[in-house]
Amino acid sequence: MKMKLYFTAIMFLGMMGVSNAQAQNPECMTNLSIFSEHAKVKNYDAAYEPFKKVYETCPQLNNAIYVYGERILKHKIDKASGAEKDGFIKDLMGLYDDKMKYFSSKTNMAETEIDKVLLQYDNKMMDDAGVYAGLSKPFTEDKANFKNPKALYLYFSSLVDLHNAGQKELQEVFDVYDEVTSKIDEENDKLTDRIATLLPKEEAGTLTSKEKRRLKSYNSYSENYGKIAGSIDSKLGKLADCENLIPLYQKNFESRKNDVKWVKSAVGRMFSKECTDDPLFKTMVEVQAELDPSADVYVYLGSLKSKSGDTSGAVADFNKALELETDAKKRSNIAYKVATIYRRGSKSTARSYAQKAIDANGANGKAYLLIASLYAGSANACGSTPFEKRAIYWKAADMANRAGRVDPSLRGRASQAAASYNAKAPSKEMIFSSGMAGKTVTFSCWVGGSIKVPNL
Numbered sequence: 001m002k003m004k005l006y007f008t009a010i011m012f013l014g015m016m017g018v019s020n021a022q023a024q025n026p027e028c029m030t031n032l033s034i035f036s037e038h039a040k041v042k043n044y045d046a047a048y049e050p051f052k053k054v055y056e057t058c059p060q061l062n063n064a065i066y067v068y069g070e071r072i073l074k075h076k077i078d079k080a081s082g083a084e085k086d087g088f089i090k091d092l093m094g095l096y097d098d099k100m101k102y103f104s105s106k107t108n109m110a111e112t113e114i115d116k117v118l119l120q121y122d123n124k125m126m127d128d129a130g131v132y133a134g135l136s137k138p139f140t141e142d143k144a145n146f147k148n149p150k151a152l153y154l155y156f157s158s159l160v161d162l163h164n165a166g167q168k169e170l171q172e173v174f175d176v177y178d179e180v181t182s183k184i185d186e187e188n189d190k191l192t193d194r195i196a197t198l199l200p201k202e203e204a205g206t207l208t209s210k211e212k213r214r215l216k217s218y219n220s221y222s223e224n225y226g227k228i229a230g231s232i233d234s235k236l237g238k239l240a241d242c243e244n245l246i247p248l249y250q251k252n253f254e255s256r257k258n259d260v261k262w263v264k265s266a267v268g269r270m271f272s273k274e275c276t277d278d279p280l281f282k283t284m285v286e287v288q289a290e291l292d293p294s295a296d297v298y299v300y301l302g303s304l305k306s307k308s309g310d311t312s313g314a315v316a317d318f319n320k321a322l323e324l325e326t327d328a329k330k331r332s333n334i335a336y337k338v339a340t341i342y343r344r345g346s347k348s349t350a351r352s353y354a355q356k357a358i359d360a361n362g363a364n365g366k367a368y369l370l371i372a373s374l375y376a377g378s379a380n381a382c383g384s385t386p387f388e389k390r391a392i393y394w395k396a397a398d399m400a401n402r403a404g405r406v407d408p409s410l411r412g413r414a415s416q417a418a419a420s421y422n423a424k425a426p427s428k429e430m431i432f433s434s435g436m437a438g439k440t441v442t443f444s445c446w447v448g449g450s451i452k453v454p455n456l
Helices: 002-016 026-040 044-057 064-079 082-102 109-122 128-141 149-164 170-204 209-240 242-256 260-272 279-291 295-308 311-324 328-342 347-360 365-376 386-406 408-424 428-434
Strands: 440-442 450-452
Touching: 026 044, 026 064, 044 064, 064 082, 082 109, 109 128, 109 149, 128 149, 149 170, 149 209, 170 209, 170 242, 170 260, 170 386, 170 408, 209 242, 209 408, 242 260, 242 279, 260 279, 260 295, 279 295, 295 311, 295 328, 311 328, 328 347, 328 365, 347 365, 365 386, 365 408, 386 408, 386 428, 386 440, 386 450
Parallel strands: none
Antiparallel strands: 440 450
16 A cells, blocks of 8 residues: 555656655655645545645655645634644744745745735734734735735735824825735736737637636636725725825925825826815926826826816827827826816717727726716717617616626626616617617717617
8 A cells, every 4th residue: 555655656746846855755755645635635634644744854845735735724723723723823824934945936925925914814813013014025025926816905904994093194005005006907907918818719709618717717816806906995985085185295295296206196196086176286287297297297287278278278288198108008098087087078079088098908998987977978968769868878888898898807897887777778668668679779969879779
């Protein structure tokens, strides 16, 4: 039996890689095979003792020690209590450190530190100060690998709680908010790029099994980032309202007006929170224009001209912003910002810029959602009959659904919007009584185009 296990271990190690020196230890190799087989079928109690022997004697033998060891110790933690549970938690903390020590190519600093913080947080062994300090280190020192959605949320959430307790300044909250949301956007952009390459094949029905799994994974991760982004915005809450922002920026303006990063962040936040009527916004936009006359600043200058009634000047600035920006995604975001400026004054102009955003980046789901809301807001202006007026909601729902497809991080919002629009569209009874089933409704208003009425 032992000989059979020994040869099984040799085959197992040959596939997964092994430390040559420790592979010479027959007992370690046998125990590795034993605990691996138990762990594969989730018999973690039986796997524990042989795992422990291998881990203590041959920690460099194989990465399986750390992959299965984490599962085994988490199982023991879940089943234990008191001092015994604390002991298993300590063992798992050590396992994370040792994986970094012996198999650094299989992990990274951020992942290791995040796992340790989350382990302590989940077991109520770490307060807000500990969570924030514990996650600050990997976020600042290994940001490229800081991708865990839960950790991103806890990093920011713990800081807000510390601020509410009077232990952290509001400016630090805003600084970390910018960094965390930027990181989420960065990771989600990577996912939507990958999704964009697979969507045409999905629509054509030509995805391979491997591609289907990948698309499902990308969609899931993107949705998670969307949920976390929403939770972060909710956590920030009223802290970022104009009544808090303006006094803070007025207080810090003189001392930080030459800090380009601070000025750009402040202007961007005042714009997104619609604090643009305050004179401070105009002052800070002018400062940004002097410090960094980039594409974004022309959007803000254009918004100021638009408010003052200088329509031609505003259009010139908006177009200048689009001309200056060479990065497609950034140009898309600029076009979207311009679209939001026009959404109340000129729906057709707003759609035009939203479409430019989509043309620059097909994964800009926010632009699709904006167009959907523009259509829905025009129901009373499109059509001569109640049926025709309500039919516009089908067109709005279609745009909302597209938003969720191209950017799954928006899927929650997009699905809610689409459901709301569909509920306002003609009911089955209206379709039947009107005799419009399967027919086409054409819109003669600014929306244009048409929509096919569903068949009953």
